[in-house]
Amino acid sequence: MEAAPSGTASFFVICYKMIANDKKMPYFVHNILESVANLR
Incomplete structure (x- = not known):
C-alpha cells in the first residue's frame, strides 16, 4: 500500500x-x- 496523506484523501485516491x-x-x-x- 502507498502512504496516504489522510484517510479521506486515501479513500478518493x-x-x-x-x-x-x-x-x-x-x-x-x-x-x-x-x-x-482538486477541492481537497
Whole structure:
C-alpha cells in the first residue's frame, strides 16, 4: 500500500485509481472524483 496523506484523501485516491483502471466506468463519475480530488 502507498502512504496516504489522510484517510479521506486515501479513500478518493483508491476510488480514482479503481475508476481509472476500469474503462467501462462512466466518464462523468471520473470527472466528479477528479473535481473532489482538486477541492481537497
